[in-house]
Amino acid sequence: MVAPVTAALLIIGDEILTGRTKDRNIGYIAEYLTGIGVDLCEVRIVPDVEAEIVAAVNALRTRYTYLFTTGGIGPTHDDITADSVARAFGVAIDVDPRAVAMLRERYQPGDLNEARLRMARIPAGADLIENVVSKAPGFRIDNVFVMAGVPAIMQSMLDTIAPTLKTGARLIAETIEAEGLPEGIYAGGLSEIALAHPLVSIGSYPSFSATGFRNQIVVRGKDAEAVAKAVSAVHDLLRRLKGDGAPI
Known part of the structure; x- marks a missing residue:
């Protein structure tokens, strides 16, 4: 079996924690990584405080195969992600000529003021991540990828990365409609199926649709045979509970 490849995501920014900015990156990154066979195992959100960023980076980069960060690499005083990552790795940080060259594709030399040059400050030993949208690069140091918080820029960087x-084995997910059955009716049986099929995870997700209340059961796993067996067991459970033998 292919060894799992794991990841964590660190969202950086006071604006996320105060609610001023509504995060649009977590769901996108989670779906993207799942699609290529990387398991997103943890997401943290921290403020623009160097000590908090350093602690989170050092905790997460040692726990998972990869750590992705978003936010805090712009031109203003509170954009401190690059400095914090440099501190976490114990390396120097300075204006990187490679990053300056990228910025010059967008800005005239006279327009590259001190604030904009902050976006060219890169920790020593890091590789740059191209930014085709606004040219200010992200960077990779060891297993940490530092990306912009603006969704369109982050997405272009993720495509580059x-x-x-x-990557590991891709996740297989099968959705089963629990038509007409509330969770409380099938919860016990579903727990028994989950215990009997340890190679998969099984979740139940209620929602409201245009036609009323709806329950969906999702079986996830990386072994196709294990997923198929668990799906069959769920179908059997629902048929028994419906008591009419009708197709689910």
Whole structure:
């Protein structure tokens, strides 16, 4: 079996924690990584406080195959992610000529003021991540990828990063409609199926639709045979509970 490849995501920014900015990156990154065979195992959100960023980076980069960060690499005083990552790795940080060259594709030399040059400050030993949208690069140091918080820029950076990543087996997910059955009726049986099929995870997700209340059961796993067996067991459970033998 292919060894799992794991990841964590660190969202950086006071604006996320105060609610001023509504995060649009977590769901996108989770779906993207799942699709290429990387398991997103943890997400943290921290404020623009160096000590908090350093602690989170050092905790997460040692726990998972990869750590992705978003936010805090712009031109203002509170954009401190690059400095914090440098401190976490114990390396120097300075204006990087490679990053300056990228910024010059967008800005005239006279427009590259001190604030904009902050976006060219890169920790020593880091590789740059191209930014085709606004030219200010992200960077990779060891297993940590530092990306912009602006969704369109983050997405372009993720496209650049993806071909360089190790990947594992892709997740298989099967959705089963629990038509007409509330969770409280099938919960006990579903727990028994989950215990009997340890190679998969099984979740139940209620929601409201245009036609009323709806329950969906999702079986997830990386072994196709294990997923198929668990799905069959769920179908059997629902048929028994419906008591009419009708197709589910």
